[in-house]
Amino acid sequence: MEIKRKTRVGFVISRNTDKTAVVGVEVMKRHPLYRKTFRRLLKYKAHDEKNETRPGDKVKIIETRPISKEKRWRVLEIIARKDVLELKDEEMASETEGTEK
Numbered sequence: 001m002e003i004k005r006k007t008r009v010g011f012v013i014s015r016n017t018d019k020t021a022v023v024g025v026e027v028m029k030r031h032p033l034y035r036k037t038f039r040r041l042l043k044y045k046a047h048d049e050k051n052e053t054r055p056g057d058k059v060k061i062i063e064t065r066p067i068s069k070e071k072r073w074r075v076l077e078i079i080a081r082k083d084v085l086e087l088k089d090e091e092m093a094s095e096t097e098g099t100e101k
Contacts, residue, residue: 006063012053021048023061047074056082
């Protein structure tokens with residue numbers, strides 16, 4: 001018998017604790033009476049064994065056994081990295097000199 005595990009795709013919101021990533025998954029829901037669709041952000045705490053994820057990364061998480069009190073998901077793969085602009089010390093100094101008057 002094959003076990004089908006749920007998967008979700010979302011963005012890493014925070015990385016405050018070791019080996020844990022808070023992943024936000026946006027879902028569209030329909031109001032039962034007014035039939036208007038609206039967005040809802042669901043937050044999942046996912047296990048990240050190697051601490052590879054960073055805030056803003058798009059990740060795929062999969063359902064797993066309970067790892068801790070609130071962790072029931074783990075990071076399966078990193079789909080896309082958030083582009084972070086990295087400046088060197090020399091570039092930072094030249095930018096701040098141009099703005100000061």
